[in-house]
Amino acid sequence: MKDYLGAHMSIAGGIFNAPERGVKVGCGVIQVFTQNSNQWKGKAISDADVKLFKEKWCESGLNEIVSHDIYLVNLGAAPGEVRDKSLASFREEMERCARLGITKIVMHPGAHVGDGEETGIKRICEAFKQLFTEVPDYSGKVLLETTAGQGSNVGYTFEQLAAIIDGSKFPDRFAICYDTCHTFAAGYDITTPKGYEQVFADFDRILGLELLQCFHINDSKKGLNCRVDRHEHIGQGAMGLEGFRLLMNDPRFAKVPKILETPKGDNDEMDIENLKVLRGLQKKGKK
Secondary structure: OOOOEEEEOOOOOOHHHHHHHHHHOOOOEEEEOOOOOOOOOOOOOOHHHHHHHHHHHHHHOOOEEEEEOOOOOOOOOOOOHHHHHHHHHHHHHHHHHHHHOOOEEEEOOOEOOOOOHHHHHHHHHHHHHHHHHHOOOOOOEEEEEOOOOOOOEOOOOHHHHHHHHHOOOOHHHEEEEEEHHHHHHOOOOOOOHHHHHHHHHHHHHHOOHHHEEEEEEOEEOOOOOOOOOOEEOOOOOOOOOHHHHHHHOOHHHOOOOEEEOOOOOHHHHHHHHHHHHHHHOOOOOOO
16 A cells, blocks of 8 residues: 655657646555646647556556646736736646546645735635635645745735635635645745654644645755745755654644655655655654
8 A cells, every 4th residue: 555655747749647646655645736837838738648647556566646737827917918827827727637537736825926815815716706616527636735925925824715715606626735844945844753743733723734634855955044045955955854844744644645845866765765755754653
């Protein structure tokens, strides 16, 4: 039985190649872009490729495949070209995931670009009211990712994430992806037992632990509360190993996908190393 630890995998040559790539580096779960992440409009996925993807997923034994939307999307943008393109892109993402059988889409909530956090959050709520109405075929969850708060990005506090969910017409369609680098950069310190306990107690109080449905497992190049988003290999950044040890042995999160977004190196060899480090932190007998 594979565990719930994995990494982001390339879809080069076809999205159906991603499951096998994940298996080769030892993943139990993977994350993918469903399109080229540097372009607004994705190439359509054929019915044949959808069928092959589902077959490869089934053969792989992976517990879960999670999607991440493209980084160009900003649902916090003011009315205009960027917002229009963002809505169109995320609509396509939901449609593709519905066809592929992917039920979790991780996304960065958005940036207010100088118009203020309250305005940005309101725009994000309005965007999802439109999107969930327009794409009824997607019945899965949108996972709001915790951000570092770099620039004008919102979502760097648990309260802001709760405001998006509570302000939405469809609050039951959301969950959270907890990025360890981003939250550390935003001031949430899980690197000691006391800090770890406090952070997840706060998460539970403000959002509810049942909403924590994915982790991005990344160390941080920069320090606590730096508000800078820079990922580092596990144990080689400002976080060290203790917080990851606590997370890997927390029974509450045993079956929550934990996905690396650390630098990959050639042929994904650094994914293999980082997965080895994380599994080495588990106490004997734990999965």
